[in-house]
Amino acid sequence: MIRLVLTRLAGFVLTLFAASVVLFVTINVLPGSAAKSALGIHATAQAIQRFEAQHGLDRPLLVQYAEWLGRILQGDFGTSFQNGVAVGPELLKRLPVTLELATFAFIIANLIAIPLGAWAARRHQKGADRSITFLATILGAIPNFWLATLLVLVFTLTLRWLPPGGFTPFTANPMMNLKQMIMPALSLGVVSSALLIRIMRASMLEVLSTDYVRTAEAKGASSRTIVFRHSMRNAFIPYLNVAAVEFGFLFGSVVVIEDIFLLPGVGSFVLVGIINRDYPVLLAGALAITLFVLTLNLVVDLIASLLDPRQVKARNA
C-alpha cells in the first residue's frame, strides 16, 4: 500500500519536473520580445540590452532554467517584468481563488454526472437513457464561455440576483463569496459534466454486461442490489481515472472563465502574463495550473487504486 503511494508520488514529481521543462522552454523561445512589451515599442536598443542583462535573458537557456528552478524550489518566483511586483506572493494570494473554483466545478460536474450516467446505464436504450444521452450531447456542445455569458445575461442583467463578477474571500463574507462563485463554477462544471456523464454511463454499461452481474442476478439479487452492491465500485474504478484526466484537460478553461467573471485567480494571472509577455508571471501561473491538474489526477488515481483489490495486491507483491 505504502509502495503504491510512493510509486505514484514519484511519478507525480517526475511529471511536474518534466512539465516545468516543457513550459520553460516553450515560453522562452517566444519570438515576441519581453523587453519590448515591458519597455514599450519605442525603447532604444541599449535600454533593451540593459533590460535583458538585468533579467538574465541574454544567457544560455539551460543556465536560465537551472537558476529559475533553483529559485522556485526556494519559493522565489522572481518579479514581474511589467511592474516589478514579486510573483511568488501574488501567486499565493491567487491560488485559493482557483482552488475554490476548481473544487466547486469538480463537485458540480460529478454530482451531475455520476447519478445521471449510472441511471442512464441502468435504463439502457429506454426513455431515460435516451433523454440523458441527449442532454449530454447538448451540454457538450455549449462553449463554457458562452454559457458564462448567458448566465450573466439572465441572472445578473435580467433577474439581478447575482453580481456580475469579482471575488470576496469566504472568510470575509461567505454569502457574497458563494454568490460570486456560483456562476463561474456552474459554467465550468456543467459543461464538463457532459463528458463525465458519458464516461460514467459507459463504465456502468460495461459492468452491467459482465458475467459477475449475471451471477448476482442468478443469485436473486434485485436490480437495486446489483447496481449498488455489485456495480458501483467496479464502474467507479475506470470512471474516476478517465474523469480526472478529462476534467483536467478541460480545466484550462479557468483562463477564460476567470477573465469573464473578473476572478483574481491563477487563470487570469496567466492571461495577464501572456498579454504582457511577462515571462515570470506566465511561467508561474501555467505551472500552478498544471500542478492543480496533476494533483487532482494523483488523488483520484490513488482513490481508484484503493477501490481495486487487484491493483493493491499487484503493487505490494
Place this chain on the structure above:
Amino acid sequence: MDIRSRALQDGRPTLSIRDLTVDFPKRDGAFRAVDGVSLDVWPGEIVGVIGESGSGKTMTALSTLRMLPKRAVVSGSIELGQRRILDLSPADMRKLRGDRLSFIPQDAMRALNPTMRIGRQVGEPLVLHRNLSFKAAVSRAVDLLRAVHVREPERRVEDYPHGFSGGMQQRAMIAMGLALEPELIIADEPTTALDVTVQAQVLKLLKEIRDREATSILFITHDLGVVAELCDWVYVMYRGRIVEQGSVERIFMDPRDDYTKMLLASTPTLFPREAAI
C-alpha cells in the same frame, strides 16, 4: 430397453419443461432458437443436454432461470416443483433464483466480482434470501467452501477472486450455488474453460454433491465425454429441437438418431474404434 426406469419413481420431476419455444424477433420474421423442447429432471438425477453451437441448449437453460435477453419471446411451460416459472412475477422469480434454483456458469473467473471478497460472494444468497448479516453469511461460506474441498476456507473467504486458481474459482461458484440447498442446479458448460485434470476434479465434485445432497442437476455441454462420465439421462439437441433422449448407456450403445450417430462418430477418442462387425 428404453423404458424410463426413472418414470417409475414416485412423485413429480424436479423440473418439467413442456413445448418450450424461444423466438428472437428480427427485422424479417423471427429466429427460433428453441423449438418445442420438452424435458424432465427427476430428483437426484444429473441430466445432460448436449448439442453443438446454435443448438439452443444454453437458451433452454436460461429460459428456466428466466434470464434470457429481454427481446426473446418465450412460450410453453416450465415447472419447478409446483411453480409455473413462466407465470411468476419478476419479484417471485427473483426469490426463486439462488434459493430453489441456482446457476453455475462456464467461466468462473468472469463470473466472480473482482472487487468483492470470496466469502461475501459465496454467502450472499443467505443475505438475499434468509436475511442473514454478511458477517453470519461469511461464516456459513467457510463451511460451504470446506464442503467443496477448498483448503483453509477460514483464510480463503477473505481472498479476492484473483487470488484463486481457475479450478478453485469454479469450486467457489459451486459452493455459492449450494448455499441454500437448491432443488435444481443448472450448470452451463462449467468445465469447458478448465484444464482436463482440473475438469476431472470438478466433475467428481458434482457427482459427490449429487450423492450427498440428492440435488438435481441440469448439465449443459458440448462434450460427449463429460456426458458419459457424469450424466444419468441425456437429451441431444440440434437446431433448437431435441432429436433424441435416453439413458446415457442407451445413447452411447444404441444411438438411433442420425445426428447422434454423426456426433458419436465425429468425437475423437483415445480408445481406437473397433473394426466393423
Place this chain on the structure above:
Amino acid sequence: MSDTVIQIAGVTKSFLRGVNAVDDVTLSVARGETLGIVGESGSGKSTLLRMILRLIRPSAGSITLDGRDVWAASGRDLKQARRQMQAVFQDPASSFNPRQSIGAILAAPLEVHGIGDRASRARRIGETLERVGLPATTVSRYPHQLSGGQRQRVAIARAVIMRPAVVLADEPTSALDVSVQAQVLKLFREIKDELGLTSVFVSHNLAVIREVSDRVAVMRHGKLIEIGTAERVFTAPESDYTRALIDAVPDPFRRFRAPVELESGS
C-alpha cells in the same frame, strides 16, 4: 524416412519473472511425420511452436530447419526458411484480416515471396481452394461471411499454397464444433499425406492429438515430460503425469465401445 527436418536443441524461453515458459526442450521431427505436442495451459506448447515459427525469440538453444539455424538465418536463407514453413492458427475469428477478401489473403504469401504473375497466382488460388473443398467463388468473399469450419479450410489453404515442406498447427480445431472438427482433421490428414508434409500439431486435446500424430510429445510447465510414438505414449505412458492426464480425459469410449467411423464424404 528418418532424416531430421526440424531439430530443437536445448531451447529455453524465460520471461521477466524468472519463470521459464519453455525450459530446455530438445526434440526432433523427422521428414513426413506428424509430431503432436500436448499439454495443459501454461505448458509452453504454443510458445515452443512460435519459436519455431520465428515469432518469439528463444532465450537459449537452437532451432534448425533442414540443418539451417532458423534464428541465425537472414536475407535469402530466411526467406527460404519462411517459404518452407507455414502455419495454421487456432482462432478462426481473428486469423484473417477482416478488411481483406479471401483472394487477397491467399495471394499475400505468393506476393511476399514473388511467386508467379497475377494470372498464375489466381490459378493457384483456385486450385488450392478446390483442394480444401471450397467453391471458387470464395475468393471474393470476406472472412466474416464464412463459417468457422470454412475459415479453417481457408487457413489450411493459406498454409499449403506455398507448397511448404513443414506445416505448424496451433490448436487449429479447438474453436470448432466436434462435427466440423472431424471434417477439418480429415482434410488436414489427407493434404498432409498428399503433399508429403512434415508437421507439428499443438493441442490441449489428447484425443485429437492421438488421431493426427505419429509421435507425441507431452509438455508440462515448460518441460518436455516424455516423447514417443502415439501408440506407446497413450497405451504405455512412462511418466505419472501422462498417465494422470490420460485418466482425466472424459472420453466417452472409455465406458462405451467406439462406433466405426462414418464414411464422411461430405
Place this chain on the structure above:
Amino acid sequence: MATAAGFDFRRWRLVLLGGLLVGIVLFAAIFAPWVAPYSPFDLDVAKMLQGPSAAHWLGTDELGRDVLSRAIYAARISMQVALLAVTVGLVGGTLIGMTAAYFGGLVEQALMRAMDLLFSFPAILLAVVLMASLGTSVLNAMIAIGIVFIPGFSRLARASTQAVLRQQYIEAARSIGMSDIRIIFREILPNITAPLMVEAAVAFAYAVLLESALSFLGLGAQPPDPSWGNMLSTGRGFMAQAPWLSIVPGMAMFICVLGFNLLGDGLRDVTDPHMRE
C-alpha cells in the same frame, strides 16, 4: 453497410442529423461571399447596435456591421482552423501511436511518456502557452490546436494498434515473412481507421471550441476579421443594450459543435461491431 433489405435509417440517423448541421456550416463557410447578405466589414455608424430586422435578420454590431454576415464569414475561419488542426493531430498522433505500439520497448516507453506529459497540460492552457510562444495569428492557432490533439490521437492509435496486434492475422502475416512496413500499412492501418475517424469528428468539434476560446481571449483571429470567439468577446461589452451580439456567435458555435459531436457519435455507433446484428 446498407443491407439488401434497404437503408437502415435508425442506424444512420445520428450521422444524418450531424451531417446536416455540419453541412450547413460547411456550406456557409465555403460559399460565404454568395450566402452572406452584406460584407462582414462594411461599417455603417448610422445603423449601429440595431436589433434584428427585415434588413438585418440578426441585427447589427457596435460598428453597424451585419451580424449574420459576420457570423457566416466567421464559419470560414473556424473551419479552416479546425481542418488543419485536426489534420496535424490525426497524422502526427497516428504516426506516433502506431510506431509506439508496433515497435514496443524503449521506443514505446519514450513516445508514450512524452504523450502523457503533453496530455497532463490542460488543453486551453497548452494552446494558450503555445500561442504566446508562436505569436497570435490564425495559422499559429491551427498549429497550436493541432499539437494539443496529438496526444489524444496517439493514445487511441496505440490502443487500436495493440488490439490489432493481438489478432492472429498479424502472426500469420509475420510467419509468411511480410515486411514491417507492409504489415503496418496493409494489415494494421485499414483496421484502425474507424476509431480514428470517430475521434477526428469529435476533435473537429473541440477544435472549433478551442479556436473560439483563443479568439475570445484575443489570441486567435484578430479584429476586424470576424470569428465567433472575438464576436462574442466584443458583444459582451454591449450585453445590456444588444444581447443578440452575445447570443448569435454562441448559437453558431453551438450548432457547429453539436453537428460534429452528433456525427462522431453516429459514426461510433455505425462502426461499432457490437451494435451490428
